[in-house]
Amino acid sequence: xxxxxxxxxxxxxxxxxxSRSLRVVQLTAEGKEERREEISLDVAYPSQRVTxxxxxxxxxxxxxxxxxPLTEMISAAKIKVISFVAGEAEAVLAAFLCGExxxxxxxxxxxxxxRRRCRGGRNCQ
Amino acid sequence: xxxxxxxxxxxxxxxxxxxxPLVCSIFESISDGVFTVDENWRITFFNRAAEExxxxxxxxxxxxxxxxxxxxxxxxxxxxxxxxxxxGKPIVNRTAYIVxxxxxxxxxxxxxxxxxxxxxxxxxxxxxxxxxxVEEELKQQLQGGAREIVTHSPAMRQIMGMxxxxxxxxxxxxxxxxxxxxxxxxxxAIHDLSPRRTGPFVAINCGALPDTLLESELFGYxxxxxxxxxxxxxxxxxxxxxxxxxxxxxxxxxxxxxxKLLRMLQEKTYEPLGSTKPEQADVRIVTATHRxxxxxxxREEFRQDLYYxxxxxxxxxxxxxxxxxxxxxxxxxxxxxxNRLRGVNIAGLRADTLSLLQQHDxxxxxxxxxxxxxxxxxLCHQGEILPSHLPSTLAVPSSRPDKSLKTSGGLNTSxxxxxxxxxxxxxxxxxxxxxxxxxxxxxxxxxLHRKITRLGIYLPDQDGRSARRD
Numbered sequence: 103x104x105x106x107x108x109x110x111x112x113x114x115x116x117x118x119x120x121s122r123s124l125r126v127v128q129l130t131a132e133g134k135e136e137r138r139e140e141i142s143l144d145v146a147y148p149s150q151r152v153t154x155x156x157x158x159x160x161x162x163x164x165x166x167x168x169x170x171p172l173t174e175m176i177s178a179a180k181i182k183v184i185s186f187v188a189g190e191a192e193a194v195l196a197a198f199l200c201g202e203x204x205x206x207x208x209x210x211x212x213x214x215x216x217r218r219r220c221r222g223g224r225n226c227q
Numbered sequence: 228x229x230x231x232x233x234x235x236x237x238x239x240x241x242x243x244x245x246x247x248p249l250v251c252s253i254f255e256s257i258s259d260g261v262f263t264v265d266e267n268w269r270i271t272f273f274n275r276a277a278e279e280x281x282x283x284x285x286x287x288x289x290x291x292x293x294x295x296x297x298x299x300x301x302x303x304x305x306x307x308x309x310x311x312x313x314x315g316k317p318i319v320n321r322t323a324y325i326v327x328x329x330x331x332x333x334x335x336x337x338x339x340x341x342x343x344x345x346x347x348x349x350x351x352x353x354x355x356x357x358x359x360x361v362e363e364e365l366k367q368q369l370q371g372g373a374r375e376i377v378t379h380s381p382a383m384r385q386i387m388g389m390x391x392x393x394x395x396x397x398x399x400x401x402x403x404x405x406x407x408x409x410x411x412x413x414x415x416a417i418h419d420l421s422p423r424r425t426g427p428f429v430a431i432n433c434g435a436l437p438d439t440l441l442e443s444e445l446f447g448y449x450x451x452x453x454x455x456x457x458x459x460x461x462x463x464x465x466x467x468x469x470x471x472x473x474x475x476x477x478x479x480x481x482x483x484x485x486x487k488l489l490r491m492l493q494e495k496t497y498e499p500l501g502s503t504k505p506e507q508a509d510v511r512i513v514t515a516t517h518r519x520x521x522x523x524x525x526r527e528e529f530r531q532d533l534y535y536x537x538x539x540x541x542x543x544x545x546x547x548x549x550x551x552x553x554x555x556x557x558x559x560x561x562x563x564x565x566n567r568l569r570g571v572n573i574a575g576l577r578a579d580t581l582s583l584l585q586q587h588d589x590x591x592x593x594x595x596x597x598x599x600x601x602x603x604x605x606l607c608h609q610g611e612i613l614p615s616h617l618p619s620t621l622a623v624p625s626s627r628p629d630k631s632l633k634t635s636g637g638l639n640t641s642x643x644x645x646x647x648x649x650x651x652x653x654x655x656x657x658x659x660x661x662x663x664x665x666x667x668x669x670x671x672x673x674x675l676h677r678k679i680t681r682l683g684i685y686l687p688d689q690d691g692r693s694a695r696r697d
Contacts (some may be wrong), residue, residue: 115303116294116295116297116298116299116302116303117298117299117300117302117326119300119332120301120303120304121303122303122304148391148420149390149391149392149394149395149420149421150391150395152391153391153392153395166295166298167298167326167330168326168330169326169330169331170329170330170331170377171376171387173330174376174378174384174387175387175390175391177384177388178384178388178389179388179391180388185330186328188295210295210296210298211283211287211288211291211295211296212282212283212284212287212296212328213328
């Protein structure tokens with residue numbers, strides 16, 4: 103399986119729509135890291151981001167905030183999106199390999215860990 | 228002086244409050260979002276408007292790095308605040324967009340400045356941002372309303388999945404769908420995703436203009452081509468140069484214009500009326516129709532060679548009645564749209580209003596739903612949209628066949644319609660008193676209740692028991 107993390111300064115890039123670099127990690131059948139490579143996402147159009155993910159045969163994308171239309175396109179390409187993730191890229195990868203994503207510890211503020219906004223809104227702890 | 232909510236939250240979050248209560252009170256009262264960061268990019272102040280625009284509460288925001296909270300496209304490349312902290316110069320009204328928790332892109336205008344203490348020492352930066360959604364919405368309205376495609380439907384998701392490749396290919400596209408299904412929206416999406424996105428998007432309805440006028444609109448004319456042609460006029464193909472042209476209702480194109488369009492597609496050139504020199508056509512063609520082009524070809528009303536020329540990629544937009552899962556989503560989308568446009572704050576649709584909409588067939592599709600919500604805004608000024616804010620015709624049960632009873636076909640639907648109408652008429656005669664209506668119909672009230680549920684008859688909140696006239 104191949105997964106991809108949108109990375110910026112060794113952290114998860116805050117907005118996938120504008121992120122410039124992708125860390126692609128090939129996993130073994132046992133879920134261990136086999137090899138990795140950095141891929142440029144310096145492209146002009148949202149469709150090109152999806153095309154890169156498809157060409158790389160990515161199955162799971164781990165990224166920060168992502169706009170709804172782009173999420174739809176990525177999902178339609180049968181790529182699982184774990185979005186609104188925050189934190190150090192290596193720690194996030196480790197959490198994913200342990201089956202701990204999505205998790206509140208690695209979620210951007212304003213979320214409760216899953217793909218929904220905190221019900222508590224402005225006053226949510 | 229009394230502490231403000233911002234000061235208290237700062238203290239609770241263990242952050243150093245950088246301003247005095249008076250300044251805090253001012254920042255709390257303005258409609259622009261304001262936040263400040265320390266030298267480590269941690270948020271030290273976050274005002275009320277910043278909470279509202281980003282959707283992140285200040286308790287969550289304080290102490291976090293600004294890019295995790297603000298989530299702007301500019302964070303990673305060309306952050307205005309970073310530039311200000313590097314060179315000391317403020318930045319005013321730099322446009323960007325932020326992505327909210329719901330995945331909406333909100334256009335914002337950003338201004339930045341250095342944050343200094345009383346001794347003039349730089350202790351961080353301050354950023355103010357203004358929500359430009361209303362301005363953008365109005366701009367889009369003026370430009371013909373390019374809005375996002377809102378859907379959860381598997382059929383639509385399949386189309387969305389194809390869009391990147393379709394857009395990148397440059398191939399001619401036929402979009403087929405009933406009226407109001409969003410054919411132009413899809414054409415715009417193809418244009419926006421394509422390498423031609425920086426060029427113009429031009430749409431023309433081929434069924435709306437008489438033949439001669441359509442020809443001059445499409446191809447343009449030269450001075451002296453006809454009596455009133457006093458100057459050269461570029462056509463839509465010329466105006467769409469470098470971009471995309473949508474030929475809507477292509478099935479209504481006359482045989483003469485079909486030939487001209489075919490020649491243009493084959494030779495990539497066209498001649499304006501009165502011109503002797505062909506002009507290069509640098510335009511991507513997207514066509515749309517609500518008609519079945521294959522049937523038109525069979526009837527020899529549409530040229531087969533043109534059909535094969537334009538039918539390189541075909542996208543079929545499903546009608547709204549075949550994607551009922553999108554009704555709630557779209558209704559919510561339009562509520563947000565009209566809230567922004569009219570500056571009001573309608574909470575949404577009450578459950579029974581939504582239920583009523585979900586029973587409707589929507590022959591006018593998404594446009595009809597949008598019009599229904601817009602109409603509701605005329606009557607509804609606050610709170611939720613109620614069934615009474617919708618047209619009374621929606622109270623008549625839907626003609627959509629019940630899947631469980633579908634085997635009987637059209638006759639069954641007519642019988643159901645007749646039964647529903649007679650029940651509704653009896654209910655109205657008795658002011659929606661169900662017992663009295665059941666008595667008149669000669670059935671038990673439980674039977675009536677079952678029929679009401681099965682036939683999808685909408686009843687108002689008041690059940691008429693107080694109005695019963697024995």
